[in-house]
Amino acid sequence: MLESKESPLVSPLISEKSTIYAYILNDIANAVFHSGDRLISTKLAEKYQTSINPVREALKQLQGEGFVTVEPNSGARVALFEYNTLRDVFEILQLLEPYLMTWFVEEHTDEDRLEMGRLLNEMETATDKEYRSLDTQFHWLTVKNHYNQKAVDLWRRNRLILLAMQSNVRLNTSRIKQSIEEHKRIICGLENRDVKVVLDIMNEHIGNSGKYWTKYLLSNKMR
Amino acid sequence: MLESKESPLVSPLISEKSTIYAYILNDIANAVFHSGDRLISTKLAEKYQTSINPVREALKQLQGEGFVTVEPNSGARVALFEYNTLRDVFEILQLLEPYLMTWFVEEHTDEDRLEMGRLLNEMETATDKEYRSLDTQFHWLTVKNHYNQKAVDLWRRNRLILLAMQSNVRLNTSRIKQSIEEHKRIICGLENRDVKVVLDIMNEHIGNSGKYWTKYLLSNKMR
């Protein structure tokens, strides 16, 4: 009944904790609720041991953020995550990354870079589930302190959609290897504070990731 | 009591009509409710002749969209629109415009361009309030049909924030003149389907607009 209360939240992308909102979002991001699933308020109220209204309010907030769709008189559903969604999300991230990253290249601290190195180390021996979490932490580190928190929030939301779409899919080993290499080069570029180099790598990095998932979805005929 | 029900909605950026959500958003965009104003659910329920829960749900949705902030146990407020907000919004629009516009340059119809010309004509003789609406319609035309509706929605939301910040401010005549000239050049570039030219103008157009409002806010010590 309350299993999702005990499962860890997708830190650090979900900042609010211990709210119905956070629980539902967490369950969407971890694909406990799948794309298109009905989100029935009475059921959710029972699951999270509360009444209907708080659930409805959480769903409305999630609707505003784009994770949930609501049809009048017909209730809420997890937003449809399809091939087009993936394309849209990747294209938005491809706009945001260079914008956010430029600031980071110039303003990041040595401490930041050390932390990134630590995450990179863990990646070498991580399972694919752990890898995904480390990858998220790595990139979160590079965006979270940007002065434009509206843009950061946008990044965060789109990233959560990616997580939702990817969470019941196993990464293949060669893609992980490739991705780790790209991360290494990013840290390298950061050390030299070379904006152009870092942006080039980032662009390639997102592009490769996009290609990988696009191919994956297509081969699974997910429309 | 019900005055805002009769006032026209900020078409076309507010698609849902006749809902509490739309009424509140409209009143924010038209600065009936100002930045930082408390949004007291009982008062709003009375104003829109409904009960508290529908209002709370509308506010939650608006919170998810970034128009409203909610402090637990302390209620909702119109989001703070300050100098930094303007900067953030303009920078996001500056990312989105070229992305959305590139598609439009290549895919727009002659009909679209005619409609833009018509709007431009009206601008010549418009009051500043009318001008703002026409300007919104002009740019909405160039983004609304893009395949990435997530990005379109983003654009729409940021544009609404601009409207909210600008709606109790009079535009000066020389800025309107300049702006009309820029619109003319955009149409010209569209006719030749020249992406580079249009993007250059657009960038200049947004930049000028940003400079104007930045200067305005600074000189009015709006932080």
Next chain:
DNA sequence: TTTTTAAAGATTACACATTATTTTAATGCA
């Protein structure tokens, strides 16, 4: 003037009534 106390006002959550929708079962027809 500052602190304490009391009152008013709002937020939150819950139970319930109404309305709409979805699902299930029943009926008629090929």
Next chain:
DNA sequence: TGCATTAAAATAATGTGTAATCTTTAAAAA
């Protein structure tokens, strides 16, 4: 028997009233 249409029951969404809790405001005392 199989299929489509219709009718009925179950389910869920929406909106209202209300009680409890927390905040804010105002007044009184130190």
